[in-house]
Amino acid sequence: MPRPTSASLPPWLGHALRTQRGPVPWHSVVRGALAAGPVLCAGVVAGRASVGVVAALGAMLAGINDRPGSRRAAVRRLGVPALAGAGGLVIGAYVGERVGGVSYPLPLLFALLGLLAGAFSAVGPVASAAGTQLLVAAAIGAGMPLPEPGWQRALFFLAGAGWLIVLRLVLPSPAPGKGWTGAASAAGASRPYRLDGERAAVSAVYEAVASLLDSAGTPHSTARRAALTAALDQAQDALTGPRLRRHASSAAERRLHAQYLAALPLGEAATALAWAGEPLPARTGEGPRRLAAAVRDGVPCGPLPAPARSGAGLRALDDALLHAAEAFDSGTARPPHGRGHGPVDVLRTVAGPGGREYGVRVALCFGASTAVAQALHHPHWYWLPATAVFLVKPDLGPLVSRVLCRALGTVLGAVLFAGLAALLPRPAGLVAVVAVCGALIPVATRHFAAQTAVVTVLVLALVMVGGEPQASWGRIGETLLACGIVLLVGHLPWPAQRGGRVQDRLSAAHASAHAYLRHVLSGAGEGGPAGADHRAARWALRREAYRTLAEARAAIDLAAAELPTLARHSEGSEKVAATLERLVDTTTACAVHVDDTGRLPRRHAERLDALLAELTTVA
Secondary structure, eight states, X not given: OBOOOOTTSOHHHHHHHOOBOOOOOHHHHHHHHXXXXXHHHHHHHTTOHHHHHHHHHHHHHHXXXXXXXXXXXXXHHHHHHHHHHHHHHHHHXXXXXXXXSSOSHHHHHHHHHHHHHHHHHTTOHHHHHHHHHHHHHHHHHHHSOOSSOHHHHHHHHHHHHHHHHHHHHHSOOOBTTTHHHHHHHTTSTTSOGGGHHHHHHHHHHHHHHHHHHHTTXXXXXXXXXXXXXXXXXXXXXXHSSOOSSSSOSSHHHHHHHHHHHHHHHHHHHHHHHHHHTOXXXXXXXXXXXXXXXXXXXXXXXXXXXXXXXXXXXXXXXXXXXXXXXXXXXXXXXOOOOOOOOOHHXXXXXXXXXXXXXXXXXXXHHHHHHHHHHXXXXXXXXXXXXXXXXXXXXXXXXXXXXXXXXXXXXXXXXXXXXXXXXXXXXXXHHHHHHHHHHHHHHXXXXXXXXXXXHHHHHHHHXXXXXXXXXXXXXXXXXXXXXXXXXXXXXXXXXXXXXXXXXXXXXXXXXXXXHXXXXXXXXXXXXXXXXXXXXXXXXXXXXXXXXXXXXXXXXXXXXXXXXSOHHHHGGGTTHHHHHHHHHHHHHHHHHHHHHHHHHSSOOXXXXXXXXXXXXXXXXXX
């Protein structure tokens, strides 16, 4: 969770000072130590230092994208950007050979590549990481002097990233609160450690349901409902990653799918009870909490305390608990539906306001930084466009926050490496530095400045192992120059309305909320409870509505933390998001009552009409 900052600070400065707290991810630290350092060492020992550098670079970039979660989701989160990075190396090497290392066509070609990669980055986090690696690798492929042809560089880059993916799939992760010993003991048939990420994600959903029930009737219920949405998003992603088979390959996996699906009606009932605003007995959350422990430990849930069936919400909660108990005992299910991003949806996002705005800004930053670097005739000219690509990414924080953290981290990392380079033997000492930095990356991701410092040391070590001179001071100058370029481009006037990313997210949330509302109202007045197919479709629509709302809220919070000249472009979006959230909460309460009585209560109908009218006013 973020460490709180002083309320007197302006939002842009408070964001720059904000850090993440939590336990040290020792499993990620071990993977990082075994990734870039060993592959670099293998290349040095084999007398192919350049091969080791490229492979270590692939492992390092994959390590930056390595996040907690299921192994299945990690394959996509690490593999897709790695493939894009390999393609970038091939493109960069080809362009560098054809047009020369320093030439006027290169900035234009890089600007075009930045336009495409930036626009596709608006599709989602994985696409954003892929676009970043594509551009960074293209700059390195065009400017870094390496003896291998482009296709060989791509293969070695993929080998380094693939090595980290193998470690991610093979090494066990520690069970929560149990360390590595607990993880090893979980490798039995009843609780295979390959599913520990999925198990932790599903368990967190039931814990979030219990917390939401505990908070009913208190000011904390809105935050707890948002926490439930985040837990459901993570569990959905964990269970719907890439697979070799269409169906789950083991009974344990099928049971996890059933347990996740059983949590959906529980979440619906808990949301309806929180919407009602009445405090609940303390024992109400005990059932979901026992289910969370059963998922976490891989044991039967046992008897569950039944809530009083004194209202529609409590009756829905009791029915959901009974259904969950059956799913835990013998239930199996297919994998839950993931978020469908078909070609039409992707192209619509790319061509939308957010994709166009981000694509043009990436193109300007990537092309301009390449032109400036070549005009300065710096031997490491590729560092400037590579740095600009990282700085222009909005998912790393507000613009000024990114610039401040990047500048501070680069200065700290360069000064530290200058001292290490003067003391450590070569190349053994530099290989050790790469291994240590690889281990520190998972911890350093809690703050962008810390991550920048660690990556700066690692990259400078790789450059020296590759045979180039120590370049700490030049790295500082190029980073500051890249900061200036990105700041300038970020504040350039825009011909259309600014804030395209927020517009896209709000439009998606608006469409999802109304689709969910229409589906719920279609079941009212049918004279009885909705059928199983109708409820399953309703739960899927509710998931999408809450998920798009969470994405819109994240984009709005990010835009609000910009400098006032940029933050003003998203003014009013907070009211729209808050109204949509109340609309979806009310729709969920309506769904529970429609299931219970087959009709829509007058109070709920009046509340829906008021919210729709308010939405028309604030939108």
